[in-house]
Amino acid sequence: MGKIEVKICMGTMCYVMGGAELKAVVDTLPPEIRDRVEISYSPCLGTCNNGGEPPYVKINDRLVARVSKTSLLQIIKEELYNAV
């Protein structure tokens, strides 16, 4: 089973607009999920130009806006569910 890729934007815009919270998310992942995701942090994904809806996260190349700690977990779960 392939891992899903979670790329959390750590560009200044995303970081200030709630992305700092997302960084703490890794700690809260249940182990069965932790093993199936590849989390990485990325410099500005280039999507925030005119404000947009940061913070952004890329899940397997799908861009998601306005992510929060809880919604990130939800999105990861959905993606895992769809992957099987």
Next chain:
Amino acid sequence: MLYDNYAMLTKRELLIRIVKLLKEGNLVDGVKYIPVEMRPRDDKNISCCVHKDRYIIRHKIISILGFDIKNDEDIDLMSLSDYAQRSLDNKNTKEDILSVVHESCNACMKSQYFITNMCRGCEGRPCMMNCPKSAISFKGGKACISQDDCVSCGLCAQVCPYHAIVYTPVPCEEACPVKAISKQPDGTEHIDKSKCIYCGKCMQACPYGAIMERSKIIDVHKALTDPNKKITAIVAPAINGQFDATPGQILAAIKKIGFDDVVEVALGAEDTSRNEAAELVERLESGQPFMTTSCCPAYVGWVDKHAPALKPFVSHTYSPMVYAAKRVKAKDPNMEVVFIGPCLAKRNEADFVPEVDYVMSFEELGAFMIAYDVDVNSCGEQELDAEVTKFSRGYAMAGGVRNAIVNAVGDGYKTMNIEGLDKKNAALLKAMVNRPAAQFIEVMACEGGCVNGPCSLAPLTLAKRQMKKAMER
């Protein structure tokens, strides 16, 4: 602590938009579009309608521009563009460090115990039987609390077998450690300046973001761009918890915004440690039983206003901010100095320090970094001042000042640290006057220390982790 909430993000978005407009030189015209852009006509109103949402945004903008939001008439008569122009013309003379946006306040019920419709009107009626003030009666088969008689002891809620009684708090009042904020007859909150210690707890607690701090971003931006002015940023040690970067990278990033120089406040902490250690030894030798720190301005304010008996025991040594600013001004008296930190109370402290011209928060710094397209990890490294030790950067964390002092005087003294000014700690501190529990007491008003200040960007767990990492590098 209320993290991950949209009211906080609204404030940050406002700051970002305003600094961007400043940078483009388009504040006066551009500012008027902000309420419409941030609160478009869709079905996502926060309050009753889009107009009120926009009206609230408008008030928050006026506050950020540096004006009082109390004078309701003016606020309705003047356009945002006029306010922006006046702000650029140095007429933004707001004095209050904290003010309440009345338009977005007043949504809270007076704090009370409240019977929900989960009440089944049971035969046992323990709520009624146990109420010490006979404040509970039954009407139509449901319990009902007479708010005139209720003393909020909470017994009824404890004994109700159906958990039908809830307590509805007023978040800001609940958060304030010194009862400085309370309701006026019209339902809105009022901050009593004679009691407020500027800890910032109410501002963080309000789910409407209705409490705004005084901002100097307009003035700082003017100093940054005025060719006849020079400005140095002095940055609190807590900055090292805010980003995942080395201290050198962070300083370089701040410099890239356009400051003439960036200096670590930790450099001033070297002076504080040295002088405070000497002061401690001297005071103990002269027979004083203990001394507390003086670097946390919320704590010093608390002593002034709420625990005057402690005053003789508070150190007279200046805070690291003051020493850092003095060093900058000593080198170049024409240099303007902006302190950048996680702290609200520093805004008050700085009002009495001639060497500090402006105070800016980490949130505001974030807005500048975004507007100026600065990324902490890609600006290179600024060379660090060799005089700064890890003890000085450690000032940002609870226990850090204590470590620095122990490092200076040796561990032959009994020391302790207190973080947070909740009821328990307040009582503990007041008791020290008669029964000192240690010879040196570090006090910080924020739990966890400055890394958990009310104007920070990173949540505490992350800030602590990043702080530790930065200190090891």
